[in-house]
Amino acid sequence: MGNDHLDLPIDPTSRERLAADGLRLELLDVSDKQAFAAWTRAEARGFHGPQQTDAAIEQRHGYSIDRRITGVYDDSLPVPEEPVATTKVWPADLTVPGHRAVRSWAISDVTVAPTHRRRGVARALIEAELRTAQAHGAPIATLTVSESTIYGHFGFGPAALARDLTIDARRASWTGPRPAGRVHFVNADQLLEPGLALVERVRLATPGQIAYDGVLWDRQLGMMVDDEVAKKQRHVRYDDENGQMQGWASYTLTENPDDFTQHRLDLLHLVTATDDAYAALWRFVLEMDLVSEVKAHLRPVDEPVRWMVSDFRAVKVAELDHLWIRVLDVPAALEARTYAASGRLVLRVTDPFEAGDGCWALEIDDAGAATVSPTEEPADVSMTIADLAVIYLGGTSPRVLQSAGRVHGDATALDAMFRSPVAPFLSIWF
Ligand SMILES: CC(C)(COP(=O)(O)OP(=O)(O)OC[C@H]1O[C@@H](n2cnc3c(N)ncnc32)[C@H](O)[C@@H]1OP(=O)(O)O)[C@@H](O)C(=O)NCCC(=O)NCCS
Known part of the structure; x- marks a missing residue:
């Protein structure tokens, strides 16, 4: 670029x-x-x-x-x-x-x-x-936020949510697959190149991810000189049966001073390219001896792990807004993504900053590609620029926003077009 x-x-x-x-x-x-x-x-x-x-x-x-x-x-x-x-x-x-x-x-x-x-x-x-x-x-500005009250003032909306999981490890017996590959420890240096290559390999699979390297990558590996958490950080990778790296996880362990059998494991990062890598690394984490609680930070909302343990209630979920985006060029932003259903809708978008304000004809062909042009036609559906951001990656249904009184008009058609088979997710703070 x-x-x-x-x-x-x-x-x-x-x-x-x-x-x-x-x-x-x-x-x-x-x-x-x-x-x-x-x-x-x-x-x-x-x-x-x-x-x-x-x-x-x-x-x-x-x-x-x-x-x-x-x-x-x-x-x-x-x-x-x-x-x-x-x-x-x-x-x-x-x-x-x-x-x-x-x-x-x-x-x-x-x-x-x-x-x-x-x-x-x-x-x-x-x-x-x-x-x-x-x-x-x-066409878009992005950020992650300290407080969720600030950036709505500037037309940003939360486009990708995230979850923190708290797992009672004693109740969460592993019922998922047991892949044949191998989990092994590596140090941060050994992950620098292959780990980033893996991140790049999976980046386009999940809406909401951004390209990162430099400090954003080194921070995941605990390589910042003033990072206190990094002193405790451990890394494991999963190699498939052919010896190919397909996943990586990093975590810390914290002792409970009153009971040595009740350590807490904080799962800081988990990046996987295959279902096997996902299962193997989660199993490794959940079956760690001397650990009674696993806290997994910044995980996707469609995390499968709840379906891979014996007790659904062993996994407690807290959801938060994470990636906020601001649409600056409505046609370019809407044409950049593909859609789940064909059709034509006129969107009325209100934007105090004027960047996206206007009526836009969104035409989606059978291949899911969009053409967007300004129009004087009456709108089928209307929303603010911030709510366009909320639905843009397919993370929140326009129907839900309609029920919340934020989207008006034909939200059902919009919903069919904008939905994404993969929930949007951003795996880092920046
Ligand atoms: C958040 C922060 C950047 C705001 O700076 P500021 O100069 O006081 O903000 P402004 O005076 O320009 O306010 C801009 C608008 O945001 C609103 N706003 C500012 N901080 C807010 C907050 N914490 N919660 C809710 N609204 C906030 C203001 O009311 C104002 O609204 P308006 O213009 O629509 O009337 C500042 O308080 C800060 O540095 N906080 C600590 C670091 C931080 O949280 N940074 C954000 C990183 S994502």
């Missing part, structure tokens, strides 16, 4: 808005290590993180060369080189239904210092990113 996103100028509208408030919106020159260090300290503080060590800053610098980083500076402060607000973006392919990807503008590290909150700084930053994404030709 190249690095042309680095050359786009800073958004003039937000720059002027912030200047009127005595603040300076700047693109960070990542080659300026001192400025990068100050930015990194501010970003970590924004997320209530620890003080950044020199080693941690140096490592993060190495990952940031292809990132577009912005800061908002207040020159009246005693430490003016530390920004009062931060963002980091990059173009990342987002998987959509139909084993395809669409270019997305991935936004992360949005922070505003507690000293400068609630005076429109985040709005200025995010709107700047949305306009810059449009200038870059990205």
Whole structure:
């Protein structure tokens, strides 16, 4: 995709808005290590993180060369080189239904210092990113969120949900398949290349995944110098009968000081390319000696493991919003994915940001490919741009949103078109 996103100028509208408030919106020159260090300290503080060590800053610098980083500076402060607000973006392919990807503008590290909150700084930053994404030709912006109350203000909607599972390991006897391949321990270094290759191999199978490498991959392996959890992280891989790696899992164990037979296992990552790998790695996790509870973090909503243990109620599920998207170009976004049913519908989309506002004729052929054009015709179905994001990957049914009073009109036809055989899911935070 190249690095042309680095050359786009800073958004003039937000720059002027912030200047009127005595603040300076700047693109960070990542080659300026001192400025990068100050930015990194501010970003970590924004997320209530620890003080950044020199080693941690140096490592993060190495990952940031292809990132577009912005800061908002207040020159009246005693430490003016530390920004009062931060963002980091990059173009990342987002998987959509139909084993395809669409270019997305991935936004992360949005922070505003507690000293400068609630005076429109985040709005200025995010709107700047949305306009810059449009200038870059990205039809969609993506992010994962600390709080689910923030990004609806900017037309984002939760497009992929996720689940955390809490499993009573003593009740969850394994009833699933017992594949013939082999699970074995590996260290993080041994996973660097084959693990990422596996992630890439399965990326287009699940709508909602984004392409990742660099820090996003190394973090999964526990390779960040300041990562306390990583000290406990263990990795296993599954090789099929031909010795081919088909899956990988990583976990930590935490002792119960009152009872050594009641460790907790936290399953941090599980990536599999085959059903056998999935079964073998889950069985490995659930049959671990001295473990009474397994907590699996950030798992898909259509996780099969509940159907592979003796007691359905051994698996408790907590659901959360995870991947939020913002549609910036309705025709390009809708044409990027494929559909489950043919037909023609006129969609009325309301968008205060104007990016997607209007009536759109969505025409889907027998192969599931869409053509979208603006139209003056009366709408068959209407929704906000945020709710278009919610249904876009097929994760939430338009019928459900209709019952919730959010989609109006022929939601049944829309439902038949937009559904996805694979629930959308994003396996990382970014
Ligand atoms: C969340 C955060 C970025 C907001 O920054 P801010 O500059 O105070 O936000 P703004 O003043 O620009 O507010 C923008 C809009 O979002 C709303 N908003 C801001 N923070 C909100 C929150 N935590 N919950 C609900 N709404 C919020 C505001 O009410 C405002 O709405 P409006 O413009 O429609 O009236 C900031 O509080 C922060 O850095 N928090 C800690 C880090 C974090 O959570 N970052 C988000 C990462 S995903």
